[in-house]
Structure formats: structure tokens, C-alpha cells
Amino acid sequence: MAPSSESPMTDRAAPRRSAYVRGMVAAIPFSLVIIPFAMLFGVVATEAGLNVIQTMSFSVLVIAGASQFTALQLMQDQAPVVIVLATSLAVNLRMAMYSVAMVPHLGAAPLWQRGLIAYMLVDQSFATTYQEYERRPDASLADKVAYFAGVVTPICPLWYAATWLGAVFGARIPPEYALDFALPITFLAMIAPALRTLPHVAAAFVSVLGALVLAWVPYSGGLLIAALAAMLTGAQTEIWLKARAT
Amino acid sequence: MTLDPLEVWIVILALGIGTFLIRFSFLGLVGDRPLPEWLLRHLRYTSVAVMPGLVAPLVLWPQATGGVPDPARLAAAAAALGLGIVTRNALWAIFGGVATLYLTPVLLGLL
Numbered sequence: 001m002a003p004s005s006e007s008p009m010t011d012r013a014a015p016r017r018s019a020y021v022r023g024m025v026a027a028i029p030f031s032l033v034i035i036p037f038a039m040l041f042g043v044v045a046t047e048a049g050l051n052v053i054q055t056m057s058f059s060v061l062v063i064a065g066a067s068q069f070t071a072l073q074l075m076q077d078q079a080p081v082v083i084v085l086a087t088s089l090a091v092n093l094r095m096a097m098y099s100v101a102m103v104p105h106l107g108a109a110p111l112w113q114r115g116l117i118a119y120m121l122v123d124q125s126f127a128t129t130y131q132e133y134e135r136r137p138d139a140s141l142a143d144k145v146a147y148f149a150g151v152v153t154p155i156c157p158l159w160y161a162a163t164w165l166g167a168v169f170g171a172r173i174p175p176e177y178a179l180d181f182a183l184p185i186t187f188l189a190m191i192a193p194a195l196r197t198l199p200h201v202a203a204a205f206v207s208v209l210g211a212l213v214l215a216w217v218p219y220s221g222g223l224l225i226a227a228l229a230a231m232l233t234g235a236q237t238e239i240w241l242k243a244r245a246t
Numbered sequence: 247m248t249l250d251p252l253e254v255w256i257v258i259l260a261l262g263i264g265t266f267l268i269r270f271s272f273l274g275l276v277g278d279r280p281l282p283e284w285l286l287r288h289l290r291y292t293s294v295a296v297m298p299g300l301v302a303p304l305v306l307w308p309q310a311t312g313g314v315p316d317p318a319r320l321a322a323a324a325a326a327l328g329l330g331i332v333t334r335n336a337l338w339a340i341f342g343g344v345a346t347l348y349l350t351p352v353l354l355g356l357l
Contacts, residue, residue: 033337049249054258061262066293070300071257075249084257087300089264093292099272100281106273118270180310181319181347185326187301189339192330194294203291204298211299212306227295234291235284 019143023150026132030124031154035162037065040182042166044069047179048076052167059163063122063156066190067091069183079220087224098126105133105144113145120152122159198241203234317354322347 038059045055045068058068071088079087098121106117128151133144173179195201210226217225272281281289305323307313326343330336 036337036340050254054251054254057255057258057262061258062265064265066297067261067265070296071261073300073304075254075257081253081256081260085260085264087296088257088261089268090292091296092265092268093289095265095269096271097281097286097289099269099274102273111274114273115270118273119266121269121273180308181304181322184301184304184319184323185340185343185347187297188323188326189330189336189343191294191297191301192327192339193334193336195331196334199291200294203294207295207297207299208302211302215303223296223299226299227292230295230299231288231291234295235287238287238290 017146019139019146020150020153023128023132023147024153025150026128027124027151027154030128031158034124034155034158037186038159038162039166039170040186041065041068041072042163042168043170043173043179044166044182045072046167046171048072050167052164055167056160056164059160063120063159064092064095066187069186073183074220074223077220083219083221083224087220087227090224090227095121095126098130101126101130105137106141106148108141109145117145117148120148120156122155124155125151199234199237202237203230206230206233318347318350321350 041059042055045058046052050058050072058071062068067088070091071084074084074087099118102117102121106114109117125148129148132147133139136143139147170179191204195204207226207230210229211223214222214226216222301323305319306315308316308319310316311319322343325346326339329342330339333339
């Protein structure tokens with residue numbers, strides 16, 4: 001393409017297709033994170049005894065890695081279904097915040113679009129899209145929707161495909177590779193970058209302490225109690241810090 | 247150990263529906279109403295409240311060793327946590343943790 005074809009218009013009124021392409025490009029670094037996470041889920045799920053269809057259904061219907069791993073672990077601990085669901089859904093409650101944050105930008109979109117967007121509102125698509133909307137709050141609704149569509153174009157298919165790869169080839173990994181420890185390492189790696197404020201650290205500390213002290217509680221209910229206490233600790237620490245600052 | 251297939255399907259479907267409803271909640275149904283500050287304050291800490299507690303017993307009392315603390319797993323957990331805090335990059339933390347998990351038995355064997 002000749003350099004002279006670049007018009008000064010492109011920046012101010014970027015066509016819809018370019019919003020889509022920009023979204024796709026912005027999502028590429030996140031895609032690299034998704035592949036190992038999804039493969040790991042495929043591997044761990046098949047190790048736990050799920051077949052490929054069940055493993056794929058998890059990744060397609062839920063698309064939320066941390067809660068999928070949580071559910072898998074609790075099922076292996078023989079926890080009752082109610083506890084499995086309550087704890088895994090608690091992991092996903094943060095997404096209610098994503099849903100709120102998207103309303104000013106996408107609230108006017110047709111219902112079917114909002115439904116699709118909600119289904120694909122994962123950590124990575126939220127983080128990428130939200131940054132863009134903060135940077136260009138005045139972009140048109142169509143551009144904002146197109147950008148989101150661009151972001152999820154690599155993310156979601158890669159999530160499914162990598163889960164499938166993990167599920168199909170993971171069964172061939174011999175047990176001496178200590179795969180039981182894939183989940184702890186993955187979770188620690190996901191939590192560690194979030195431990196950047198005192199309330200987050202305090203919440204994590206109470207969560208660990210509570211889970212260990214309450215390990216005797218039947219049906220894996222100790223974790224749920226510990227998580228509740230940890231959430232309150234985070235919130236109270238935040239209030240305390242604010243009160244001290246003023 | 248086998249998981250009951252019916253139970254697995256119930257968890258998959260209910261978790262899928264529940265997760266969708268959480269994501270759809272405000273965008274789809276409630277609309278542009280600001281959340282009360284106290285609720286936001288608690289939602290901020292949900293991930294960090296559940297995930298460390300889930301991991302802690304697996305790190306200290308791994309089933310693979312019959313519940314006895316294992317130096318390789320402890321070192322791997324410390325490496326993943328430390329690298330994640332320092333680099334703020336989950337991928338580095340995973341690679342570091344996995345490398346530590348496999349290298350610790352080798353290093354201990356050399357001593």
C-alpha cells in the first residue's frame with residue numbers, strides 16, 4: 001500500500017473494521033497466557049477422570065479457568081455438589097464488577113449482543129476492552145462492540161482448542177511428572193500479581209489460615225467459611241486504611 | 247477414584263449457567279445503576295479470598311505424598327508466589343514454579 005493513502009481522517013473516525021482489528025491485535029499477548037492455562041485444565045480434568053466431552057463442556061459452557069479448576073478440585077475431594085457450586089461461583093463473583101463496568105459503554109447494545117458479550121466477558125477480554133474504552137470513551141457504540149468482538153476472536157477459540165489439546169494428549173503424561181501440583185502452581189501464579197495492596201494481602205492471609213484451621217469441617221465447607229472471613233477482612237482493612245488516611 | 251458422571255454434568259451445567267448470570271447481571275438485566283460502595287468493596291476481594299485457601303492444604307499436605315509436606319512442592323509453591331509478586335506476570339511464575347518442582351529433587355539428590 002502506498003504511504004500516501006494514509007488519510008488524517010483515520011484517527012478521528014476509525015471505521016468499524018479497524019476497531020475490530022485493533023481489538024484482535026491487542027488480545028494477542030493475552031492469547032499466549034490462555035494457551036497454557038487451558039491446556040493445563042484439559043490435562044488436569046482428564047487426570048481427574050473426566051472424558052473429553054465433559055472437559056470440553058466445562059471450557060465451553062463456563063469459560064472461567066479459576067472456577068473450573070476449583071470445581072474440579074472440590075469434586076475430587078468428594079465435596080457435595082452444593083459446596084462445589086457455591087465455592088466455584090464465589091471465585092467468579094468478581095465478574096459482576098466487570099458486568100457493571102461495561103454498562104456505560106455497551107448498555108445500549110441490542111440484547112442478543114449483550115448476551116454474547118456477557119458470555120465472553122472473561123478476565124482477559126474485560127481487561128483489554130476496558131482499557132480501550134477508558135482511552136476512547138467517545139467511540140461509537142458500534143465501534144465499541146466491534147472492538148470487543150475483535151478481542152474475543154483469538155481468546156475464546158484458543159481457550160477451547162487448547163483445552164481440547166490438553167484433554168487429548170494429557171492422558172499420555174506419566175504420573176511421575178507430579179501433575180497433582182499443576183493446580184497449586186497455577187493458582188499461586190494467578191494470585192501473586194494481585195497481592196499489591198494491604199487489603200489484598202490481609203484477605204489472602206485470612207483465606208490461607210482459615211482454610212488450614214478449618215480443614216476438619218466436613219464436606220469441604222471450611223474453605224467457604226474461610227473465604228467469607230477473608231472477603232470481610234479485605235473490605236474491613238480497606239475501610240480502616242481509608243479512615244487512617246483522612 | 248471415579249467421579250459420578252451425573253454429578254459432573256450437574257456441576258458443569260449449573261456452574262455454566264451461574265457464571266453466565268453473574269456476567270450478564272448488570273449488563274443484561276439491571277442496567278446502568280451504580281453498585282453500592284459496600285458491595286463493590288467486598289466483590290474486590292472474592293478471588294483473593296477463595297484461591298489462596300484452596301491452594302494452602304494442597305501445598306502443605308499433598309495427597310501424592312500421603313499428606314506429608316514435600317520439599318519439592320513447598321519450594322515450587324514459594325517460587326511461583328515469589329516470582330508472581332516480583333514480576334507481576336503469571337506466566338513467569340508458572341514457569342519458575344514448574345522448574346523448581348522438577349529441579350528440587352535433582353538438587354537434593356546431589357547433596
